[in-house]
Amino acid sequence: MDFYKNFTSNCAGSAANQLCFYPESKDEILTSRCFFKVTEGGEYNYSFLFTNTVDSTFGDGSLCRCNVVPDEWQIKSLAVSKCSECSNEKMPVDDELESSFIQLTFDSKIEKTVAPAEIFATDPIKMNLKKGEFLCFEMEFCGRMIPYHEETLLPVFRKENDKWIPNVKMPLPAMIGCDREVQKRITFIGDSITQGCGTPKNKYLHYSAFVAENLGKDYAFWNIGIGYARGNDAATDGAWLDKAKNTDIITVCFGVNDILQGFTVEQIKQSLSTIVKKLKEKGITVILQTVPPFDYDEKNTATWLQVNEYISTVLYKEVDGLFDTVQFLSVGGDTPQMSLYGPHPNETGHKIWGEKLSDYLKKFL
Numbered sequence: 001m002d003f004y005k006n007f008t009s010n011c012a013g014s015a016a017n018q019l020c021f022y023p024e025s026k027d028e029i030l031t032s033r034c035f036f037k038v039t040e041g042g043e044y045n046y047s048f049l050f051t052n053t054v055d056s057t058f059g060d061g062s063l064c065r066c067n068v069v070p071d072e073w074q075i076k077s078l079a080v081s082k083c084s085e086c087s088n089e090k091m092p093v094d095d096e097l098e099s100s101f102i103q104l105t106f107d108s109k110i111e112k113t114v115a116p117a118e119i120f121a122t123d124p125i126k127m128n129l130k131k132g133e134f135l136c137f138e139m140e141f142c143g144r145m146i147p148y149h150e151e152t153l154l155p156v157f158r159k160e161n162d163k164w165i166p167n168v169k170m171p172l173p174a175m176i177g178c179d180r181e182v183q184k185r186i187t188f189i190g191d192s193i194t195q196g197c198g199t200p201k202n203k204y205l206h207y208s209a210f211v212a213e214n215l216g217k218d219y220a221f222w223n224i225g226i227g228y229a230r231g232n233d234a235a236t237d238g239a240w241l242d243k244a245k246n247t248d249i250i251t252v253c254f255g256v257n258d259i260l261q262g263f264t265v266e267q268i269k270q271s272l273s274t275i276v277k278k279l280k281e282k283g284i285t286v287i288l289q290t291v292p293p294f295d296y297d298e299k300n301t302a303t304w305l306q307v308n309e310y311i312s313t314v315l316y317k318e319v320d321g322l323f324d325t326v327q328f329l330s331v332g333g334d335t336p337q338m339s340l341y342g343p344h345p346n347e348t349g350h351k352i353w354g355e356k357l358s359d360y361l362k363k364f365l
Contacts, residue, residue, distance in 0.1 A: 003121045004246035007047050007177030008185050008220035011036045011135075012209040013154055014195045015172035016055045016226040016240075017147035019064045026144035029076055031159040032170035033138045035086045037204055040217045041131035044180050045124040048080075048104070048137075048173040052118045053239035054147060056229035060261065066233035066240065073143025073171075075112040078104045078122065081136045082129055086155050086202070101138060102127075114143075117239070121177070135176060147171055151192065151227035153201045174243065175222060182220045184365055186211070189234065189244045190253035193292060194225025198344025205347040210354020215361065222247065230257040231271035237278055245282045249364055251323065251357070252276070255291030255307055265306045272311065276318050285364050287321040293330040294343045301337040323360050328352050 013036055023030065054068040079101035104122040106112040114120070129135070148169045158167035188194050188208040196206025212221040224243055231254030234241045244250055252275060258268045272288075279286050290308045294300075308326065316322040329349060331338045341349025 003047065003049055003177065006179055008180060008182055009175050009222035010038050010040060010178045010180060010220065011176040012039055012204055012212045012221055012223055013037065014223040014225050015152065015154060015174055016149050016224065017051060017053060018056060018226055019058050019150045020054065020068065020070050020145050020147050021169045022145055023142065027142055029140050029142045031138065031140050032157060032167065033136055033164065034154055034156045034170055034172055035134045035136050036154060036176050037132060037134050038129050038176065039212050039221060040180060041129050042180065043126065043128040044178040046127050047124045047177045048122045049175040049177055050120055050171065051174050051239050052114050052116060052147060055240035056226045056233040058150065058228050067236055067238040069116045070147050071143065071145040072116060073114050073146050074141060075114065076140040076142065077110055078137065078139045080104060083134050083136055086134050137173065139170060141171065151197060153196050155202050180220065183218045184248045185220045187222045187244055187247035187250045188225055189250060190225040191229040191257050192225070192227035193256065193344060194223065194253050195227055197227050198342055199347045199350055205350055207350045207353035207357060210351055211358045211361065214354065214358035228257055230261060231255060231268060231275060232258055232263060235271040235274040241275070241278060245279065245284065247284060249285040249287065250279060251287045251289055253289040256294050259296065259300050259303050265303055268307050269310050272315060276315060280318065286319040287323055288315060288319045289323045290325050292325045293337050293339045295339055296337045304337055321360065321364065323357060325353065328356060
């Protein structure tokens with residue numbers, strides 16, 4: 001779609017369709033707000049991308065699986081404002097927002113009926129934002145089956161009885177797009193570790209955020225990592241991988257959930273190979289990352305070792321670069337499967353990761 005030709009990401013936080021929720025009444029209008037921190041400041045045209053397909057499988061798949069298509073639902077109103085900061089538990093009151101809300105439209109219309117599997121974006125608006133400011137989205141919406149991001153690290157609130165209560169059940173824009181000119185677009189695809197789970201909510205202390213800070217304003221950064229996601233999901237070549245194909249450089253970090261959910265070594269190899277093939281067909285520079293340590297048990301450790309051997313000795317020949325996460329995330333020695341900074345690395349682990357990955361990526365810029 002034309003969106004990707006005109007707009008690049010200006011936020012390092014991940015927002016995805018991970019689950020669906022089912023309101024008691026499909027006609028009840030719900031009101032929610034979510035906050036995104038912008039990566040770079042300046043005056044640009046902004047447009048916000050949405051999709052209506054579940055990106056990845058949640059847990060064991062009993063609640064929701066990748067490529068599930070939600071029913072038709074409606075956006076009654078979508079508006080955006082800006083503020084200098086926000087917390088996870090307390091909604092900034094309107095007086096603390098730095099501008100009045102700007103009404104967003106879709107093909108010049110305030111309301112939008114979202115069709116199953118639809119990919120759509122808001123009409124462009126011009127905004128002048130400072131680096132590190134937050135965009136506040138207020139959406140009024142309704143429907144019988146609505147996608148949302150259960151494990152989001154973004155602050156999300158629902159208005160109930162005239163009070164704003166933390167509640168993640170809100171459809172989120174997949175990209176905070178702006179028309180800032182950049183030299184390269186860099187995307188990060190992976191699971192909860194890439195999303196940043198393990199780091200504090202709303203602090204942007206995951207490795208892709210550190211890469212964005214280290215490499216700077218000449219580049220655009222889009223994090224499409226999702227909790228519980230697996231390479232098997234991305235290899236289906238659905239809506240999620242379609243997002244990943246719209247970039248110049250991509251880092252791919254999969255395998256943890258494939259291992260934990262019992263996929264065989266051969267199945268994981270096939271998934272990773274398919275992902276690489278689909279991305280390379282689009283002419284994208286692909287940086288493959290080894291599967292991080294995750295305190296695996298004996299059986300899963302055997303799988304992990306074999307998968308990483310395949311990545312390092314076979315699949316690396318099909319990509320442009322290979323980045324080894326194990327060398328700095330593992331305790332090493334006789335138990336390399338054990339994590340040094342936690343299975344979901346803490347902010348210290350992510351900072352080291354981001355610094356090392358930034359240095360590695362420079363050769364591809």
